[in-house]
Amino acid sequence: MASIWQYANPAKFMRLSDTLLPWVSLAAALCLVGGLIWGFFFTPDDFRQGSTVKIIYLHVPAALMAINIWFMMLVASLAWFIRRQHISALAAKAAAPIGAVMTVIALLTGAIWGEPMWGTWWVWDPRLTSFLILFLFYLGYIALWEAIENPETASDLTAILCLVGSVFAVLSRYAVNFWNQGLHQGASVMRAGAIAGDTEERVSNVFAAPLFMCIAGFGLLFVALILMRTSTEIRKRRAAALMARERMS
């Protein structure tokens, strides 16, 4: 019977990713280029924010991806613990730097937008603070992978760190809420009214359509990158195994 787990076989995974990669990359490029050009040049300036509103097309997708990539790493770590297939651990390893970069993009674009709008590059707002903490988690995770030489040990320890870190990341998210509501606006893209087409409470359709395209583009970009990076990790393992065999003989 066909199941998703058959692709845990590295050879099968590589074959699948080799066929998928060009298509996913193409779709990602189309969505990103299309969405960004549409967003930057063919939407009106906001009534109050002027053209600075357009940074939303980078900020929101990056922030979404930053959280979802960590979530994907959590799922992959759990899969590694349950099924002990190396590809899960390698996928989590491959995802971490992408997630860290997404977090940096979200923080930087937020700062660039915040300077003219809020009058400050940085405030200790709950959302900003929790993203900073998330960034620290990403850094710690990547550093732990790099520091441990034995791949099996590294997979186990980083998976444990990811699980424990997830609990603490959620905890921190609620802990920083303690101070105050902060400057950052609440959710305004994915409101309940958005589905019903009610634009009173959320971002107007003029901005939302290219935004969704950008979000899709970032998602596809992540899929393309993760396929590529996981294949690279598999090749690195193979090379290491070959080198070890050379040395033995």
Next chain:
Amino acid sequence: MRALLRRDLTLAFRSGGGFGLGLAFFLIVAILVPFAVGPENALLSKIAAGILWLGALLACLLSLDRIFALDWEDGTLDLLATAPVPLEMVCAAKALAHWLTTGLPLTLAAPVLGILLSLPPEGYVWLIASLLLGTPALSVIGTFGAALTVGIKRGGLLLSLLVLPLYVPTLIFGAEVARRGAEGLTVTTPLALMSGVSLAVIAVLPFVSALVLRVNLR
């Protein structure tokens, strides 16, 4: 179990142990802050609770890599893993020993330093209470971090990087209790949340640390 605790305590108190280090660091932080921010009492009394919490946290961080490093190097950890005592209990004992040699002395020293930082009189009870309930969490989380990095040479920086984000909830809630206490506000909510964090990590993390150690000793 008791023998292990006694051994760790003796090692810490003998010269070269970690006992004096954390306490001295805490003292230095608290004494140097007024030199850095200026001697105005109004300002100091406002930030005293936060400074004391931060100092206690950093002092805890300082002695974390001693928890397992020496035992790992001379092979004691392998013996402990094969000993009739479960490894989970070993981790709990290690955390307890770390707390007795850093968290507890820091808590006891904090009121004295509170005077130096002109902490308002209402704040002392809640400062001690928050440190007493919060520092065990720091030790237990630190033991987990030390277990993760035990096999890594010169893992001190990595250990801090891993443990720092894990300390955030405890620091926020703990400092909030101390700050609210100093300002005479009600402290129930942050106190309950911080105690909840402490109890949860004490209950769960020794098992995780033992798991991590088994992976490292494999």
